[in-house]
Amino acid sequence: MIALLAQGFALLILAASVWLLKFIIAPPYPVWGLVIVQGVLAAFLSCRMGLPCWWRLIQFGLPVGLYIGLHFELNPFWALGIFLLLWLVFFNAIKERVPLYLTNSTTRMALKKLIKRRKDIRFLDLGCGLGGNVVFMGQQVNVLRSDGVETAPIPYLLSKLFTLFRGGHVYPMDMWKAKLEYYDVVYAFLSPDPMPKLWTKVLSELPQDAIFISNSFAVPEVEPSEVWELSDKRKTKLYIYNMHDFKKD
Ligand SMILES: C[S@@+](CC[C@H](N)C(=O)[O-])C[C@H]1O[C@@H](n2cnc3c(N)ncnc32)[C@H](O)[C@@H]1O
The missing domain is CATH 3.40.50.150 (Vaccinia Virus protein VP39)
Structure with missing residues (x-):
């Protein structure tokens, strides 16, 4: 939920910035640029909102991954497949709050x-x-x-x-x-x-x-x-x- 909220806040900040920017630089702006700013903002906010800082990578990767998927028209089953794979490995992360890491x-x-x-x-x-x-x-x-x-x-x-x-x-x-x-x-x-x-x-x-x-x-x-x-x-x-x-x- 915190991750989702951070993406939401980042989107609001991005929308407000784009609205202000139009007074300085005329639109349109490259979508890839906006996506990167969204990722950077979300990553920054996540850490500030109390998520462990390694979440920054995920928060940056989410909008960028979504953009790449849409831009190159990747089959969405890839995303579903990767999600299922992660879920089957880190099955206990949500209910038990225990992920998988190994004894050395x-x-x-x-x-x-x-x-x-x-x-x-x-x-x-x-x-x-x-x-x-x-x-x-x-x-x-x-x-x-x-x-x-x-x-x-x-x-x-x-x-x-x-x-x-x-x-x-x-x-x-x-x-x-x-x-x-x-x-x-x-x-x-x-x-x-x-x-x-x-x-x-x-x-x-x-x-x-x-x-x-x-x-x-x-x-x-x-x-x-x-x-x-x-x-x-x-x-x-x-x-x-x-x-x-x-x-x-
Ligand atoms: C941090 S890993 C440790 C793995 C292994 N014991 C080791 O030390 O290399 C914790 C493991 O506990 C499993 N686990 C968590 N809750 C469990 C539960 N209620 N019943 C069985 N396994 C569980 C997770 O799926 C995960 O594989």
């Missing part, structure tokens, strides 16, 4: 280190994306079973394919329906949004000797048992919750 190799090595003293581990990746963590953990000698759940259709299909060849199990399941009782290491790389609700689930379902690890997003108002800051470029933080610190007998 430094973080995977840290996970390996984190579990090295445990035996017969049952690992679960909540929202497993392309299944990279499930495969990686499934290859560790002390991991008995490595599972992931994913609801975004394209990531699910890719992760299913990946795990079929490289090991591990992926299910087309909503993470809110996953039974955490079964696992002793649960990993999540989501967003700030689901963390409070997820913590309630983790607290009620995870056994006392289990650990919950959240990549980058801490549970609000809960002091983690440990925080590991990694040496990768983004200085990834792993928030580690040893359930025995939170579930007393």
Whole structure:
């Protein structure tokens, strides 16, 4: 909605400027020029109106893309197709406010280190994306079973394919329906949004000797048992919750 409003405001400013400009330079003005000004204005306003600044690229690209599509009479099914593709990949961005981004190799090595003293581990990746963590953990000698759940259709299909060849199990399941009782290491790389609700689930379902690890997003108002800051470029933080610190007998 903010993005749409920014485009609307930009159009109003552009219309007013064109109306004033006609007193200085006689129209007509090149449409491509107006489209570029629309994009620049919308991009500028988006940031000012509180959208994350990476939206600038999208806000600039929208009117320019529309103009190119109309000018070259591109089949609109291209736009629909690209939209559908993005929707099938970033399926959980709207409802759960969790897009797709992937755990890097430094973080995977840290996970390996984190579990090295445990035996017969049952690992679960909540929202497993392309299944990279499930495969990686499934290859560790002390991991008995490595599972992931994913609801975004394209990531699910890719992760299913990946795990079929490289090991591990992926299910087309909503993470809110996953039974955490079964696992002793649960990993999540989501967003700030689901963390409070997820913590309630983790607290009620995870056994006392289990650990919950959240990549980058801490549970609000809960002091983690440990925080590991990694040496990768983004200085990834792993928030580690040893359930025995939170579930007393
Ligand atoms: C940031 S990605 C992390 C992917 C993977 N765990 C990794 O670390 O590389 C989060 C994933 O969670 C998935 N997701 C979000 N909400 C979900 C839900 N309710 N049930 C299952 N998967 C979900 C998204 O589709 C996305 O693929």
